[in-house]
Amino acid sequence: MNAALSLLARGLAGIDVEVQALAGTRAVLVGKRLLLPEGTGEERLRRAMVAHAVAHLRHSTPARLARALKPMGIAVASAIEDARVERLLCRDFPGLHGWFAESLAPVPDPLDLGFAALVARMDRMLMLPAWQDDNHWVNKARRLFDETVARTGLEDCDAFRAVASILANDLGQMRVRFEPRDYAVPAPYRDDNSYLWDFGEADTPPDEAIALQQSGALGEGCSHPSAGGMDEMEFGRYTYPEWDRKLERLRPDWCTVIEKLPAWQGLTTLREQATADSKRIPPLALPRSRHLERAHRLRRQWEGDDIDLNAAIEVLIDRRLRLQPDPRLFMRPGKGPRPSSLLVLLDLSASANDAGPHTVSLLDIEKRAALLLAASNTQGIDRLAIHGFSSNTRAEVYYYRLLDFGQPLDAASRATIGAVRGRYSTRMGAALRHATSHLRGEPAGQRAILLVTDGAPSDIDVHDPGYLIEDARQAVAEAREAGVHTACIAVDGAADAYVRRIFGWRNHGIADDVRTLPQRLARMSARLGMLRPG
Known part of the structure; x- marks a missing residue:
């Protein structure tokens, strides 16, 4: 049998290829020697293994340095390289396409969004032009692959490495977990890809299990490594509906909001720093809204x-x-001060960690602006709260109560606000609904939510860019019915279209220069205070 397979390999490769038996479950290509697992009894599978190895011998560059890649990046790049060399070989030997296609991994469960399942779905999409899949990442892989073929052809392997980098980065943003020790190439006829890589000088060994963190989640030099919230105090969990714009109805109990306090590490240091900072932060000059008050007679x-x-x-x-x-x-x-309750809602998604002017992050500027606003509320007429949110799919919408209504802005409160970090995504509608529920319990008078964000609503389990925008718009309408005004300050020069859609043309402002955020926040809060109670 091995002699016949060696002849097949020689006929396809044009060079001598030694085929030997191997005690194992996966084919291994070492130089010009192909080691096939002994337990592979099906002739079609063994033929596909030989043909795939020949594709690498003819079209792959062996032993490329892996030092610049993480294990997930290596696995994605290997899968893209497998698809590239198989297409090149099938271009010369069209009949081989059937060998490969019939030996693909079984179709995974559509609900399985693990790394191996996504790669198996991608393999099938790249192999079978007529195959359809409803997963956004899998469809993106086909689109990028086909665009690269049209632009550079199949011979430029570096162009396909760039495609793999984009896809691996997306998986990191999606927080797909990758365990190298548990992972096997999904297609059983493909080798273990050790032929492609030189791990001798790799910074990260390929067999080291890692838990991928979202890019930019904690930022440079952050002293808060906790990503999940083992060290965060959880107050409770609440479910809310979400608007489906295609069905034009609310999906009941669709999102879970988890109320939390930031991680406690470093709060002592932050409290000391906050005490010093409070002496340096000048309060904003806020105009007081006034209204007719029969208790005050002229x-x-x-x-x-x-x-x-x-x-x-x-x-x-x-x-x-x-x-x-x-x-x-x-x-x-006479006219007296209007009683009001204002909830400042901060977008705490990962993008808020991006550097602004003078390398200060957008989140730091957001927090400073909120602190300035709170420090300006010295007369105690307005009730002010500062909350924040981020999301990791509809099942985990994190909601942080940083400063509650009636809570003094002391060093501990400042430290709590300073401790919060940006991560994950921006499921705005669920956060607005939960903020509205807090305002329902406030005294009668002007009640308002002022959202500060740096981008449109998004989350990793939603691929329709308009879906969460429409849900946020519905949440604003629900707040209006509950007597709560909503407004937004967007630190995004391209925000006009989506913030106008969500909040209306009068209830939003755009801070093109992030340094003007404190002043814009003060003006918008004053304008909200002058509106009639809902």
């Missing part, structure tokens, strides 16, 4: 809806004394 008016009895008595006295009486005999309601 006396001796030229006109009004009530008689000022004291003024009337003085008129009678002046008449008896033959003096000119004061004609201001009326009372009317």
